[in-house]
Amino acid sequence: EVLVLRSDMLRAAGDMDGAGPGPLPAAGLTDVFVAKFDGATGKQLSMQVYGSATRSESVIDMAYDKVANRLVVLLNSGNTLGSGLSPDVIAVPLSTGIPAKLWSFIEDGQNKNPTGITVDSAGEIYIHGRSQWAISGALSTTGTGGGGMYLYRVSSAGKTVWVQHWGSPAFDLSGGVAVDDLGQVYVTGYAQGVAEGTVTGTKYLGSNGSGWGYGGDLVVAAFTTAGAPKWIAQYGSAGGDTGNGIAYIGGKS
Helix, strand or coil: CEEEEECCEEEEEEEEECCCCCCCCCCCCEEEEEEEECCCCCCEEEEEEECCCCCEEEEEEEEEECCCCEEEEEEEEECCCCCCCEEEEEEEECCCCCCEEEEECCCCCCCEEEEEEEECCCCCEEEEEEECCCCCCCCCCCCCCCCCEEEEEECCCCCEEEEEEECCCCCEEEEEEEECCCCCEEEEEEECCCCCCCEECCCCCCCCCCCCCCCCEEEEEEECCCCCEEEEEEECCCCCCCCCCCCCCCCCC
């Protein structure tokens, strides 16, 4: 992942195996790094490594929090066998470049693969991903049939504000997340069934069947800052269609 903060400054985040510089040494598992580069010359100016002795971490996405002048980096964190996957968020202040854990999901034994992170104009953080089944405390339990999608709102201090569950009664995969100027949140993904909620679009279900490898539809949904669903759009072709990323440009786009 790469973010351009100024024309002369780049920040990159990724995964590494083996020893590396930073406040935490590599622990023999997969760790993550956050590096600073000069955009004009490509020279590496600094690098910090984040990891733990008991889990393997990998970078999924990152965003810039302009309120706190920091990076928020979304990690997929799992045990040494690669199971028990769940989202973690680390914060990297631009003033120091040193990463520290900001938020993590309380584990309940199920995989919760994260796929996207964004920050709104007030510094609130939104995390999108896929879970194996319903999440305790979610605002709704829709989309829990074959593994649905989740959307977390996390405060700038790293506290969970709410979590929303959405998707279809069949197999779902999550994609990216974006937020507009008013704080409305947009997410995208893949659904093999008709998404539960106010659906617009063709709702074509692609190939018949269920489980990994069968056709499904692209889905896009909008939620309020309170986590209430506003609308869900579902579109597709005769094959499998997936929403991987989403971006807010401005106005109504």
